[in-house]
Amino acid sequence: MVILDGVSRIYKHGQNIVRALDRVSLRIEDGEFLSIAGPSGSGKTTMLNLIGCLDDLDEGELYIDAHPVGAMSSKEKTAFRRNNLGFIFQSYNLIPVLSAFENVSFALELLRIDHTAIEEQTYSILAEVGLSGLEGRRPRELSAGQQQRVAIARALVKEPKLVLADEPTANLDSKTGEEIIALMKAMNERRKTTFIFSTHDAMVMEHAHRLVMLHDGSVVSDEHRRR
Amino acid sequence: MFIVGLAVKNLSRYTRRTIITALAIAVGITMYIIVDSLLLGVELESERNLKWYETAYLRIHTTASWEDRLFLPLDDAIEEPLPIIAMLTQRGYRAVGRTRFGATLILNGEEYGEDGYIPVIITAIGEDDGLVYRFGESLAKERFFAPGEMDGLVLGSWLAEDIGAKVGSTMTVSARGKGGFYEAFDAQVVGLVNCPNPNVNRTLVMMDIQAADQYLAMEGSVTSIDIRIPDKLDVEAARKQIQQQLDPSLVVLSWKDLAQDYLALVSAKQGGSYMILALIFIIAAVGISNTMLMAMYERSGEIAMMRAIGMGTGPLWAAFLLEAGLIGLLGSVIGSLFAFVANLYLVEIGADFSFMLRNVDMGFRISGVMYGAWSLASFIIAGIAAVALSMLGAVLPIRRALKGSVVRTLGRQ
Numbered sequence: 001m002v003i004l005d006g007v008s009r010i011y012k013h014g015q016n017i018v019r020a021l022d023r024v025s026l027r028i029e030d031g032e033f034l035s036i037a038g039p040s041g042s043g044k045t046t047m048l049n050l051i052g053c054l055d056d057l058d059e060g061e062l063y064i065d066a067h068p069v070g071a072m073s074s075k076e077k078t079a080f081r082r083n084n085l086g087f088i089f090q091s092y093n094l095i096p097v098l099s100a101f102e103n104v105s106f107a108l109e110l111l112r113i114d115h116t117a118i119e120e121q122t123y124s125i126l127a128e129v130g131l132s133g134l135e136g137r138r139p140r141e142l143s144a145g146q147q148q149r150v151a152i153a154r155a156l157v158k159e160p161k162l163v164l165a166d167e168p169t170a171n172l173d174s175k176t177g178e179e180i181i182a183l184m185k186a187m188n189e190r191r192k193t194t195f196i197f198s199t200h201d202a203m204v205m206e207h208a209h210r211l212v213m214l215h216d217g218s219v220v221s222d223e224h225r226r227r
Numbered sequence: 228m229f230i231v232g233l234a235v236k237n238l239s240r241y242t243r244r245t246i247i248t249a250l251a252i253a254v255g256i257t258m259y260i261i262v263d264s265l266l267l268g269v270e271l272e273s274e275r276n277l278k279w280y281e282t283a284y285l286r287i288h289t290t291a292s293w294e295d296r297l298f299l300p301l302d303d304a305i306e307e308p309l310p311i312i313a314m315l316t317q318r319g320y321r322a323v324g325r326t327r328f329g330a331t332l333i334l335n336g337e338e339y340g341e342d343g344y345i346p347v348i349i350t351a352i353g354e355d356d357g358l359v360y361r362f363g364e365s366l367a368k369e370r371f372f373a374p375g376e377m378d379g380l381v382l383g384s385w386l387a388e389d390i391g392a393k394v395g396s397t398m399t400v401s402a403r404g405k406g407g408f409y410e411a412f413d414a415q416v417v418g419l420v421n422c423p424n425p426n427v428n429r430t431l432v433m434m435d436i437q438a439a440d441q442y443l444a445m446e447g448s449v450t451s452i453d454i455r456i457p458d459k460l461d462v463e464a465a466r467k468q469i470q471q472q473l474d475p476s477l478v479v480l481s482w483k484d485l486a487q488d489y490l491a492l493v494s495a496k497q498g499g500s501y502m503i504l505a506l507i508f509i510i511a512a513v514g515i516s517n518t519m520l521m522a523m524y525e526r527s528g529e530i531a532m533m534r535a536i537g538m539g540t541g542p543l544w545a546a547f548l549l550e551a552g553l554i555g556l557l558g559s560v561i562g563s564l565f566a567f568v569a570n571l572y573l574v575e576i577g578a579d580f581s582f583m584l585r586n587v588d589m590g591f592r593i594s595g596v597m598y599g600a601w602s603l604a605s606f607i608i609a610g611i612a613a614v615a616l617s618m619l620g621a622v623l624p625i626r627r628a629l630k631g632s633v634v635r636t637l638g639r640q
Contacts, residue, residue, distance in 0.1 A: 045638065054535055055634045075539070082537020089637065093532035097236040109229040110537055154536070166637075 002028040002051055002162065002194070006060035008217075009046050020046040022217035023060065028196065030161065033188045035208030036198045042214040044198035045166055051196060052085055052164045053077040065161065082110050086155030088165035088184075088197070092147045094139040094154075100126065100146075101135040104153045111158060125153045128190075129183060145176035149183065156187055165197035169204055181207045230542060234549040237522075238557070244518055245554055251514040252558025252617065253565060255507040256609045260566035262500050264573055264599035270493060271600055273592040274482070276424040279361045281592065282485040283453035285466055287311065290478045292450060299329045299348065301405040304448035305477065311452055314472060320456050320465070321358040324449035326351040326439050330402035332390070332432070333411075339391050347386075349400070349432045351439030359455040362433075365422035369394045372417050377438045380414045383431030384421040392416050400434075404443040412442055423594035492590040508612060511558070512620035519551055519621040523628035530628055531636035540629055547625045548618045555617025559610040566606070573599030 009021040021043045028034055036044045049055040050062060053069055054077075062069040064084070072080060081087075086107075094103045105122040126135055129149040139147050148168065155163050165184070169177030181204050188195045197204070205211055213221040238245050278284050288296070292303035305311070308324040315322040330349045336342040354374045357363045362371075362381075372379030380400075382392060392398070394416055401411040420431055439445065456465045462481045470479040483490060523530070533543065581595020 049634050052535070054637075078534070078537055078539050080537075081535065082539075085537075087532070087535050089532060089535075091528065093528050095233070095529055097240050098233070102232075106229070107536055110542075 001030055001063075001065060002026075002196075003063040004047075004051075004060065005062070007050060007057050007062055008059035009043075009050060009055065010058045019217045021050065021057075024214075024217070024219055025060075026212065026219065026222070028194065030194055031188070031192045033185060033195045033207070033209040034197070034212060035205050035210070036196065036212050036214060037200070037205050038214035038220075040200075041216075043217040044214055046217075047214070048164050048166050048196065048198055051162075052087060053081050083158075084160055084162065086158070086160040086163035086193075088148070088151050088155045088163065088168045090167040090170045092139070092144075092151045092171075094147055094150055096139050099136050099138055100131060100142065100150045100153075103139070103150055104157050107154050107158050121157055122153075125157045126150075128187070129153045129156075143176075144172055145179060148172060148176075148180050152180070152183060152187070156191065156193065159191070160193065162194045162196065165195065167198055167200065169199065169201055174203065177201065178203060230546045230549060233546055234553055237550050238553055241518075241522065244521070245557070248514050248518045248554055249558040249561055252511045252555055252613050253562035255504075255511040256559050256562025256613055257565040257569060258507050259504045259609045259612075260563070260602075260605050261569050261573065261599070262504065263602060263605040264566075264570050265578070265597055266493075266497060266500060267602050267605075268573070268598040268600040269591050269593055272423070272594075272598060273489065273493075276422070276427075276592040276594075277486050277489065278455075278482050280365070280422050280424040280427045282482040283359050284456045284462055284482055285454040285469065286480050286482075286485060287452040287454070287469070287473065287477050288450070288480065290476055293478050293480065299327055299450070301326075301328055301403075301443060301445065301450065302407075304405065304445060304450050305452060306448045308447075308449045308452055311473070311477075315452070315454060315469065318469075318472075320454050320469075322452050322454045323353060323356050323359050324436065324451070325353075325356070325453050326436060326443070326445060326448075326450045328402055328439070328443060328450070330400050330432070333399040333401060334390060334392075335398070338396060343390075344401075345390060347432045348430065349402070349434055349439070351434050351436040353436040359453045362420055362422065365420050366418055367421035368419040370418050372433075372435045372438075374435060375437045376417075376435050377441070378412065378414045379417040379435060379438075381418040381420055381431070381433040382416055383428040384419045385425070385428040386430060386432070387416065387419050389429075394419060402443065405445055405448070408444070410442050424592045425588070425594070426592055429588070489590060489592065496590075508616055511613070512616045514620075515551055515554055515617045516620040516624060518554065519547070520624040520627075522550075523547075523624045527628065527631065527636050531631075531633045534629075534633045535637065543629055544625060547628075548621060551617045551621030552614045555614040556610075558617070559613035562613065563606055563610065566609075570599050570601065573597075574601060 004024050004026040006023045006025055007021060008019060008023050011018045011020055036047055038044055050057050057070055101122055104126060105118050108118045108121060126132060129152055131146060131149055169180055172180060184195055185207055187193060199205060209225050211223045212219055289303045289305055292300050312322045312324065327348055327350050330347055332345045332347055334343045367384050371381055396416045398414060399411055400414050404410045421428055466479050466481045577596040577598040579596050
């Protein structure tokens with residue numbers, strides 16, 4: 001469960017003070033498939049960065065599974081991300097010199113678990129995202145959709161409770177984008193993993209079970225939809 | 228293990244850049260090994276040529292004559308050299324008496340084109356001189372003087388060339404004898420020596436010790452007893468051992484004491500060479516720093532991703548330092564191969580610097596050809612230095628990359 005309690009993030013640009021997130025309170029239950037939407041500069045990415053323990057909040061408190069993120073040191077945040085969170089980036093951020101298998105197993109290598117377990121889990125998740133037989137390919141040998149599937153597999157392979165995706169379909173054509181969002185949704189349903197993703201795309205919003213709209217750093221609507 | 232694999236794979240990412248950087252390091256390493264090899268080769272050969280043609284391994288002087296050595300005094304000669312030589316021979320050393328004295332060679336205008344004179348140091352040697360020195364193998368022309376030959380001189384070939392003397396040329400030798408009287412005698416060049424020690428070729432004048440004894444009224448005394456010890460023995464230990472057997476009025480000197488000017492020169496030249504090498508390595512370090520800086524910049528998104536998914540600072544440092552170290556290792560392997568081939572040539576064939584050595588006194592006691600010498604230590608030192616400096620060169624770029632904000636880097640993408 002993720003709880004944002006009066007969370008603010010304030011940026012200072014010279015004399016100007018910008019409240020990128022302004023006293024936002026939100027409660028996200030386990031297993032939700034939640035989309036954060038809103039125009040550019042509304043605070044979508046800032047919210048994801050705070051929930052992802054990548055940024056520091058200035059006001060309020062943020063809890064992830066009862067862990068107070070605001071009180072964590074930088075080292076603790078790194079360990080928390082490594083053990084509990086999955087990330088999917090708009091531009092995939094795969095390592096070009098590694099194969100699809102290695103890009104995915106990388107997330108498990110950081111956990112220093114048994115090598116056999118790493119192999120088993122990696123092959124399994126790659127099959128789950130539809131990349132069986134492509135494990136040995138490097139990113140440049142894969143299509144954009146396949147690359148994003150690798151990124152999804154990397155985020156899910158360590159079985160995190162929470163996956164954060166910043167505009168995961170922004171670099172994809174609409175058909176591939178729809179496939180990717182369908183895959184994420186399937187993973188959410190099958191693994192009960194919480195997905196929080198930001199998007200501009202109306203099609204992507206359609207798939208969300210819950211849609212949080214932001215404007216100027218504030219929540220302007222929070223719509224729960226039928227699953 | 229994963230970090231090692233990642234570092235190795237990252238090297239293949241920018242093949243051309245990696246190779247160029249590794250080549251820069253390789254050139255530095257090759258230079259280092261070659262210069263070190265030549266210096267070592269020159270040192271070994273100089274040391275040998277000093278002992279064989281100039282100083283011997285050890286030398287006995289009277290304390291008084293050593294103190295006044297610049298004046299080459301005859302009055303403080305070793306009066307009874309034979310018992311000392313016998314004692315040394317009994318102990319397994321080879322020893323001979325020599326007399327060195329200052330003289331002037333007076334050259335006649337009819338024979339040499341113009342009248343002139345030249346101050347020299349004449350070394351008077353006996354027929355057993357070959358027990359210690361190796362001039363027998365270095366006679367370039369004609370012959371050595373016979374024992375008791377009163378007017379025979381042997382000159383260094385370059386000295387003869389410089390003054391225009393040939394075998395058969397005559398000159399007058401003027402010197403002060405023991406007690407300070409003046410003596411002059413006519414002499415003839417009977418042979419020319421061309422040995423691997425350029426200093427000797429440039430300055431050597433030799434005559435028979437019996438003749439010198441008579442001309443200078445030495446009465447059997449000599450100015451020094453020159454000693455050769457087996458190569459396997461430690462010179463300093465032998466020096467101390469011999470010194471203990473001698474009267475305190477006599478001093479035993481090693482070749483190092485006798486060639487201090489040469490040792491000072493070697494030390495100064497080595498310092499200069501290491502400065503050049505340090506510069507070469509700094510250039511290589513700047514090269515790798517630049518390569519890593521570009522790599523970090525191009526991979527900022529990946530680095531941000533790795534940090535975002537929980538890769539700690541320690542493993543990131545390790546991964547990138549390893550990558551830089553591997554470039555250094557690649558450079559050192561290539562450089563060692565280049566250096567091996569170049570050194571093989573230098574050791575077997577050598578580099579001919581005779582055109583320089585004939586007219587310029589570089590201070591080294593080597594023949595015209597400079598030979599290298601194998602030194603495993605210089606290969607190891609160069610390899611370790613290349614890896615260490617490469618890692619050092621990567622520190623700033625890595626630090627800079629890891630200091631950047633993950634959020635800002637991801638936001639820029």
